[in-house]
Amino acid sequence: MNYAKAYKxxxxxxxxxxxxxxVGKTHLAKLLGTQGKCYHYSGDYRIGTKYLNDAIVDNIKQKISQNDDLAKLLDNNAFSIKNHVTLDNLSSASDFLGKVGNPEQGGLPIDEFCRxxxxxxxxxIKAMxxxxxxxxxxxxxxxxxxxxDAGGSLCELDDEVHKTLFxxxxIIYIKANxxxxxxxxxxxQxxxxPLYYQADFLKQQLDIYLQENHLIYIAQIDPNAFVRWIFPRLLKHRKPKYAAIANQYGCTIDSQDLYQCQNADDIIKFISEALH
Incomplete structure (x- = not known):
């Protein structure tokens, strides 16, 4: 890593x-913002309001269309639908991403989920x-x-994105203790x-889950049960990726130590020591 550039x-x-x-990304940003000095750019907010806005609205309309009365009102322009995403409320974007599994339990078919x-x-990628x-x-x-304030799935993107950011x-990796x-x-639990999964990782984990639970089809999977099962594996999968990015393009700080910081000066000193 170019340390001179990193310090700069x-x-x-x-x-x-x-x-x-x-792990505390938004907490750190808000601490800096208390002094009116910090521009807080949220990758998830940008995704939800810009690049997935139309898809999110279409998803809401599709759900409304399942109710005949509401579908008629929507067709007659009796009401309109607007995607309202905030830094603290990304539920519409999360709902669009969805969970894979049994449609009768709120899951998405695998092809639609992967799309x-x-x-x-x-x-x-565009947001970054x-x-x-x-x-x-x-x-x-x-x-x-x-x-x-990047999403947790930044580590799943190609290294060209990381190079552009650096x-x-x-790049500061906030490591969960x-x-x-x-x-x-x-x-x-x-x-x-809903979460984003790298394609090969998802395929591998689905195969394991089906085998462990004696299931034949993905459509038999309980969506919530699968998310609960896969999350610890996703965490384990991402940790070395986070560390590799931090080693090459920045530094690593501990989430528990971060919460000991009281103000912007504490944070800058803390990160400086971590980089050193």
Whole structure:
């Protein structure tokens, strides 16, 4: 890694935050933002409002069409549908991504599920390619820090995306410690939510799940049960990928230590020591 460049990006305040959902990326961005210095760019927000907006609205319309009365009202333009995504509410985008499995239990057929996964991948690449443009925008508006709050699936994208980000930002991997990992896994058990999976990883895990549960078809899978089962494996799959990206393009910090930081100065000192 080019350490001189990394320090320059650190001091300039242009950072990409990497890690699983729930490890503290948004917390870090908000701490910096309390002093009015931080432009918070959310990759997931950009995906939901820009690159998947039409697909999300179509998904909502498709669900409404299953109710005859609502479908008639929609056809008569009695009401309109708008995708309302915020930094704290990405539920419509998550619902579009969906879960694979039995349609009678809310699952998607495998072909449709994979189609949506691919759309998400393409949207995430575009959202990350937008980062340089939004850095310029933030500077024009007088912000001293730019935080790219990237999705947990950034590690699944091609290295060209990571190289592009490192041209403009220091990549900081927020590593989940054992306690934090347990919390993430527990949350996935109690509130299984749609996730993005790299295609080969998904195929491999589906084959294992079918075999372990003596199932023949993917359409027999309980969607929520599969998410609960696969999440710890997804976490294990991504951890070395996160570490490799951080080693090449930035640094690694511990999620528990991050939550000890009280303000922006604490964070900058903490990351500087981690990079050193």
């Amino acid at each position: 990006l650190l001091l300039r305040g242009h950072w990409t935050l990497l890690g699983m959902s729930g 949506r996964q691919l759309l998400h991948r393409e949207a995430e 390619q937008d980062v340089p443009k939004f850095i310029e925008k933030s500077q024009a508006q007088g912000y001293s820090h730019f935080i790219n 041209k403009h930002t220091l 054992e306690a934090n990992e347990s919390t993430l896994i527990e949350r996935a 109690t509130h299984p939510k």
